[in-house]
Amino acid sequence: MAYTISLEIFEGPLDLLLHLIQKNKIDIYNIPIAAITEQYLEHLQAMQELDLDMASEFLLMAATLLSIKAKMLLPQTTIQEEQEDNDDPRKELVDRLIEYQKYKKAAEKLKIKQHNQAMFYSRPLDPMYLEDALKRFNPLENISLEDFKNILSVVLTETEDGETVKLITKGTITVKEKIEYIEALLIQKPQGILFQNLFTKNSSTLSIIVTFLALLELIYLKKVFVTQTSNFGPLCIYPITTQSED
Amino acid sequence: MLFSEDKKAIIESLLFVSIEPLSAKKIGDIIGLKPDDVLILLTEIKNDLEKPDRGICLIEIAEGFKIVTKEQYSEYIEKILKPQVTSLSHAALETLAIIAYKQPITRAEIEQIRGVKVDGVLNNLMEKLLIKEIGRKESPGRPIVYGTTTEFLTYFGLKNLSELPSIE
Amino acid sequence: MLFSEDKKAIIESLLFVSIEPLSAKKIGDIIGLKPDDVLILLTEIKNDLEKPDRGICLIEIAEGFKIVTKEQYSEYIEKILKPQVTSLSHAALETLAIIAYKQPITRAEIEQIRGVKVDGVLNNLMEKLLIKEIGRKESPGRPIVYGTTTEFLTYFGLKNLSELPSIE
Numbered sequence: 372m373a374y375t376i377s378l379e380i381f382e383g384p385l386d387l388l389l390h391l392i393q394k395n396k397i398d399i400y401n402i403p404i405a406a407i408t409e410q411y412l413e414h415l416q417a418m419q420e421l422d423l424d425m426a427s428e429f430l431l432m433a434a435t436l437l438s439i440k441a442k443m444l445l446p447q448t449t450i451q452e453e454q455e456d457n458d459d460p461r462k463e464l465v466d467r468l469i470e471y472q473k474y475k476k477a478a479e480k481l482k483i484k485q486h487n488q489a490m491f492y493s494r495p496l497d498p499m500y501l502e503d504a505l506k507r508f509n510p511l512e513n514i515s516l517e518d519f520k521n522i523l524s525v526v527l528t529e530t531e532d533g534e535t536v537k538l539i540t541k542g543t544i545t546v547k548e549k550i551e552y553i554e555a556l557l558i559q560k561p562q563g564i565l566f567q568n569l570f571t572k573n574s575s576t577l578s579i580i581v582t583f584l585a586l587l588e589l590i591y592l593k594k595v596f597v598t599q600t601s602n603f604g605p606l607c608i609y610p611i612t613t614q615s616e617d
Numbered sequence: 618m619l620f621s622e623d624k625k626a627i628i629e630s631l632l633f634v635s636i637e638p639l640s641a642k643k644i645g646d647i648i649g650l651k652p653d654d655v656l657i658l659l660t661e662i663k664n665d666l667e668k669p670d671r672g673i674c675l676i677e678i679a680e681g682f683k684i685v686t687k688e689q690y691s692e693y694i695e696k697i698l699k700p701q702v703t704s705l706s707h708a709a710l711e712t713l714a715i716i717a718y719k720q721p722i723t724r725a726e727i728e729q730i731r732g733v734k735v736d737g738v739l740n741n742l743m744e745k746l747l748i749k750e751i752g753r754k755e756s757p758g759r760p761i762v763y764g765t766t767t768e769f770l771t772y773f774g775l776k777n778l779s780e781l782p783s784i785e
Numbered sequence: 786m787l788f789s790e791d792k793k794a795i796i797e798s799l800l801f802v803s804i805e806p807l808s809a810k811k812i813g814d815i816i817g818l819k820p821d822d823v824l825i826l827l828t829e830i831k832n833d834l835e836k837p838d839r840g841i842c843l844i845e846i847a848e849g850f851k852i853v854t855k856e857q858y859s860e861y862i863e864k865i866l867k868p869q870v871t872s873l874s875h876a877a878l879e880t881l882a883i884i885a886y887k888q889p890i891t892r893a894e895i896e897q898i899r900g901v902k903v904d905g906v907l908n909n910l911m912e913k914l915l916i917k918e919i920g921r922k923e924s925p926g927r928p929i930v931y932g933t934t935t936e937f938l939t940y941f942g943l944k945n946l947s948e949l950p951s952i953e
Contacts, residue, residue: 626837626838627861630861631865633852668790670790672794686802693795693798693799
């Protein structure tokens with residue numbers, strides 16, 4: 372290959388364009404469109420050769436660039452009414468680049484904040500307290516006997532009306548997906564999570580089983596540990612700590 | 618003061634994040650002090666926490682030290698932790714109502730009424746000690762039958778099932 | 786002293802066990818004090834913790850208060866706990882930035898700014914509880930609009946959305 376392309380993965384066509392603009396130290400408001408288009412197409416070519424999974428958006432942008440280039444090559448004389456700003460075919464692209472750059476910079480700032488915040492450690496969930504709170508917890512606290520009776524009446528009426536409710540379960544859920552889900556949650560909540568909080572009340576049985584299998588796998592892989600202080604007590608899941616118990 | 622204030626602060630931060638008891642040796646290994654010196658600092662921390670404006674205390678447990686909340690504040694702690702405990706979903710309540718009024722009842726019979734599978738809901742209700750398996754039905758396959766528990770009565774403040782309001 | 790030492794102790798115990806940041810109102814509801822009075826006690830606790838022999842501190846975050854370890858001790862904490870990896874990809878951070886500054890925002894609007902599809906990224910951010918669906922836009926197709934969560938604020942150490950770094 373004539374030149375080596377950096378294996379930097381661009382997050383999209385705008386990302387790649389900004390990279391080219393910065394690399395060439397170009398004024399974003401006055402992009403030399405012919406040169407940039409050429410470089411953009413070279414990158415595209417290289418990405419294809421490297422067989423990178425290239426999104427259609429990259430091709431769309433290539434078409435846009437070529438169209439701008441074509442417009443700029445045409446003589447500027449045609450209609451005199453259209454004034455300066457509006458007749459620069461680059462304007463829309465520049466606006467998008469400026470807008471995109473704004474959020475790219477914001478992302479950088481957030482990254483620093485994220486990094487700083489990671490220095491502060493919270494106390495993990497202590498199952499001992501939960502156990503205690505659970506013991507004295509009345510799951511029927513806010514329900515009166517009258518409500519309770521009405522709930523049944525409604526169910527029975529619905530059945531008599533012959534109204535059938537069909538439960539349509541969503542496609543397959545894989546153990547791998549659930550593992551990723553649990554790992555992601557634990558990164559978010561390193562202080563631990565309750566097993567029951569891995570589901571919503573609408574979770575299907577299949578989903579619960581798959582989640583449980585995923586949890587077993589994670590335990591086997593020593594990525595998490597689980598505590599349960601009594602039979603039927605809450606299961607707390609924690610990311611495995613780096614220390615070895617002595 | 619024998620040690621830098623820093624060491625005491627680090628010990629506090631370690632005790633704060635650890636839900637497992639920490640031994641003096643382990644703390645010493647981390648901060649570079651002999652276990653005996655760690656013990657001196659732990660005693661200082663313990664004394665600090667005994668002041669009446671502190672809500673937590675240092676306890677010695679399972680060959681280690683752990684910070685816990687003072688016992689007299691447990692009623693407040695419960696109020697904070699309660700929202701963590703999920704309350705019953707509508708599906709669970711419906712199922713519980715069916716079981717309460719129609720017990721003994723099999724899973725299939727409940728599903729017949731509700732029109733949906735209830736495996737998950739039944740497990741949930743059992744975990745919350747609201748229902749239990751009370752035997753098997755003398756019919757093909759001898760399916761398990763479910764009924765409500767003593768806890769169920771207690772939660773509603775009932776002496777027995779006949780106190781449930783009539784549904785007619 | 787304006788309040789009983791007891792109240793201060795209870796607040797400490799609540800902050801100690803709570804996973805979520807606690808607002809002055811919430812604490813007040815639990816211990817029977819007005820939010821303003823709770824704030825006075827919180828300030829006292831904050832000052833106490835600033836002493837060099839203390840390893841933890843009180844921070845204001847996500848519309849509430851929370852006790853965390855002082856940042857200078859993170860290297861010791863990491864000998865007990867796994868470092869809190871900051872694992873958001875570049876794509877996730879960019880998308881999150883767009884949502885944070887422009888919420889409520891639809892998927893199509895995000896894609897317009899980033900120039901790429903964001904389905905996968907959005908799911909990922911929702912699973913991490915950093916964003917959520919906050920409603921639907923009154924435009925053709927009534928598309929879902931997204932916004933950031935309380936966890937988002939906690940994750941980036943922000944008191945509220947107005948603390949987002951300026952982008953102009």
